[in-house]
Amino acid sequence: MWNWATHPITWLSFLAMLIGAVVILLLTLVVVMYSIYWQRKLIGWMQLRIGPNRVGPFGLLQSAADVLKLLIKEDVIPTKSDRVLFLIAPIIAFVPAFMALSVIPFSRTHVFTANIAIGALFYVALSAITIHGVMLGGWASNNKYALIGSMRSAAQMLSYEIPLGLSIVGVVLMAGSINLNDIVNAQAHSGWWYIIPQILGFVVFMVASTAELNRTPFDLPEAESELVGGYHTEYTGFRFAFFMLTEYVYLFAMAGLFATLFLGGWSGPFLPGWLWFAIKAFLYISVQFWIQATMPRMRVDQLMTFSWKVLLPLALVNLVVTAVLKAVL
Amino acid sequence: MFGFMKGLGVTLRQLPKKKVTLMYPEQKPVWPERFRGVHRFIPDLCIVCNQCARVCPTDCISLSGTRGPDKKMRIDTYDINFDICILCSLCTDVCPTESILMSDTFELATYSRDNLYLDMHWLYENELAYEKNHPERFIKDAEGNNAAEKVGDAE
Numbered sequence: 065m066w067n068w069a070t071h072p073i074t075w076l077s078f079l080a081m082l083i084g085a086v087v088i089l090l091l092t093l094v095v096v097m098y099s100i101y102w103q104r105k106l107i108g109w110m111q112l113r114i115g116p117n118r119v120g121p122f123g124l125l126q127s128a129a130d131v132l133k134l135l136i137k138e139d140v141i142p143t144k145s146d147r148v149l150f151l152i153a154p155i156i157a158f159v160p161a162f163m164a165l166s167v168i169p170f171s172r173t174h175v176f177t178a179n180i181a182i183g184a185l186f187y188v189a190l191s192a193i194t195i196h197g198v199m200l201g202g203w204a205s206n207n208k209y210a211l212i213g214s215m216r217s218a219a220q221m222l223s224y225e226i227p228l229g230l231s232i233v234g235v236v237l238m239a240g241s242i243n244l245n246d247i248v249n250a251q252a253h254s255g256w257w258y259i260i261p262q263i264l265g266f267v268v269f270m271v272a273s274t275a276e277l278n279r280t281p282f283d284l285p286e287a288e289s290e291l292v293g294g295y296h297t298e299y300t301g302f303r304f305a306f307f308m309l310t311e312y313v314y315l316f317a318m319a320g321l322f323a324t325l326f327l328g329g330w331s332g333p334f335l336p337g338w339l340w341f342a343i344k345a346f347l348y349i350s351v352q353f354w355i356q357a358t359m360p361r362m363r364v365d366q367l368m369t370f371s372w373k374v375l376l377p378l379a380l381v382n383l384v385v386t387a388v389l390k391a392v393l
Numbered sequence: 394m395f396g397f398m399k400g401l402g403v404t405l406r407q408l409p410k411k412k413v414t415l416m417y418p419e420q421k422p423v424w425p426e427r428f429r430g431v432h433r434f435i436p437d438l439c440i441v442c443n444q445c446a447r448v449c450p451t452d453c454i455s456l457s458g459t460r461g462p463d464k465k466m467r468i469d470t471y472d473i474n475f476d477i478c479i480l481c482s483l484c485t486d487v488c489p490t491e492s493i494l495m496s497d498t499f500e501l502a503t504y505s506r507d508n509l510y511l512d513m514h515w516l517y518e519n520e521l522a523y524e525k526n527h528p529e530r531f532i533k534d535a536e537g538n539n540a541a542e543k544v545g546d547a548e
Contacts, residue, residue: 110404114414358404359397 088165096312097127103353110357137301142206145298149204154299154306157197160190161314168320169245171330171337183244184236187321188229191276194314195221198285201307202295213294216364217285220275223371224282228272230379234265234386235325244321248329259326264382266326268375270351273318275371278311279352281359284367315352319345424497426530429480431498432473433523434516438492441466445484445493453478471516475501475509491542496523 071077101116101124108115116123141150167183180186195218202214235258236242239250251257259266275282285294296307323329323344330337362370415422424430441458453474461467485494496519503509524531531542 106408109412110407112407112410112413114412354401354404358400 085166089162092162092165092313092316093309095316096309097131098124099312099315099349100127100130102349103356106350106353107357110354131305134301134305139302140298140300142298144206146204146206149200150298151303153197153201153204154303154310155197156200157194157310158306158313160193160197161310161317164190164317165313165320167244168317169248169324169329170320170341179243179245181243184232184242184247184321184325187244187317188225188232191314191317192221192225194310197310198295198307201299205295205298207298209292210295210297213285213287213291213297216291217278217295220278220282220284220367220371223368224272224275224375227268227371227375227379228276230376230383231262231265231269231272232325234262234379234382237383237386237390238262244324244329248324248331251328252331257326257328262326262382262386264378265386268379268382269322269326272371272375272379273322274352274355275367277315277318277352279315280356281362282367283361284364287361315349316345319348319352322348427495428497429482429495431475431480431496431501431511431519432485432516433494433496433498433520434471434513435492435494435520436468436471436513436517438490439466439468439471440490440492441468442489444487444489448483448487450481450483451477451479454484468513471513473511473516475511476506494520494542496520497526498522 104126105115105123116126119125119129141147164187167180167186169179198217198221199214202210202212202217205211235247238258238261239247241247241250247258274280278285285291287294291297296304299307320341323341327344327347328340329344330341332340335343439456439458441456443456446452446454446456453476454472455474456468456471458466458468480495482495485491488494493516498519501509
């Protein structure tokens with residue numbers, strides 16, 4: 065029933081897939097809820113504040129309360145917007161972000177560990193689709209600030225997609241496979257995590273993924289001083305929550321990818337695989353929040369220059385060096 | 394790159410430090426003596442000179458008084474409209490007898506604007522509460538009554 069990759073699809077295996085998807089969705093929602101909580105707590109602590117502590121013990125239900133508030137808010141749709149696109153844009157943004165999770169190997173033996181032969185490629189391809197939702201949302205709002213915000217978003221995502229992809233290629237070259245499970249296994253067997261031999265690729269990945277997630281210091285699409293709120297200016301209530309959800313699901317997915325590519329995924333001594341994975345993903349997410357508490361926002365022209373003139377050459381150098389070393393050693 | 398690391402170090406060092414946040418509604422800071430909160434009013438001192446009402450930039454004070462048998466003016470009504478009061482403290486500055494003063498009450502959130510018309514009795518209650526909360530700010534006479542206010546808000 066669980067081994068759906070090797071057999072033709074049946075109703076039973078379809079049911080299993082459905083259950084798997086629902087379980088992952090619930091897991092993701094919990095992760096998103098508590099990464100928002102953790103973000104507010106961590107940044108609060110760094111700013112000598114306490115952070116949320118009113119709703120539930122230690123404020124643990126704060127995100128749930130926020131979501132409830134968003135759900136009961138009025139859902140405003142601008143009269144002159146492109147209604148259909150406006151309505152489906154958050155969904156178009158969310159679906160790829162969620163689908164990208166399907167290739168992340170959460171643990172060694174877990175039933176939801178997808179074993180797609182083109183894992184890393186699949187991830188990169190899907191994560192690029194999220195930008196369609198953002199673009200459509202910005203365009204359908206019929207608001208010039210939303211449009212500018214979404215255009216910026218698109219330019220940024222496209223620019224940083226390339227160094228990101230190239231930094232992944234370095235890892236793929238080392239592991240000799242594009243299957244994320246094989247990459248984890250290769251790291252487990254070689255005895256070191258790729259963060260050490262691929263340190264340059266790691267740096268590029270870190271910077272490019274931060275930009276890809278629209279997080280500080282690359283959170284230009286939401287530069288409220290220039291653009292009101294960026295592409296989601298016109299969105300309210302539930303639909304806005306969906307964009308937020310997309311952002312944090314994508315953060316989780318990127319954390320999963322990072323853990324898989326550079327920190328050996330679920331592999332590690334003593335602890336069970338899923339716990340190792342959780343620790344590594346948590347580490348990435350925490351570092352993102354740490355950077356957010358530290359850095360100011362970049363200027364938009366510096367942003368593009370940085371991607372094309374610094375990150376891309378670095379990623380290429382990393383790629384060439386990896387390839388040469390791989391051939392020589 | 395190096396500066397970036399330095400910045401990260403700075404934020405990380407703040408992490409274990411003592412937090413400055415107060416659990417506000419439960420735990421309140423000590424308001425300074427010259428805090429400009431809602432007024433308190435001492436009707437006995439008022440000579441109905443109307444200066445506070447005249448100096449008020451938002452015209453939120455209205456008062457009326459009558460002349461008593463000893464030819465002295467006695468206050469009858471004294472109202473402050475806290476819809477529009479800006480707590481500028483000009484009324485307390487001009488008051489020759491210091492019958493109108495500022496207190497450290499400030500939580501006036503309410504569901505109806507009508508509740509923001511503060512009359513003489515409310516303001517006097519506020520004065521009594523203030524005296525109770527800050528006994529150290531008053532000079533006591535022999536019987537333990539408040540003889541005068543220590544120099545603070547007054548010149």
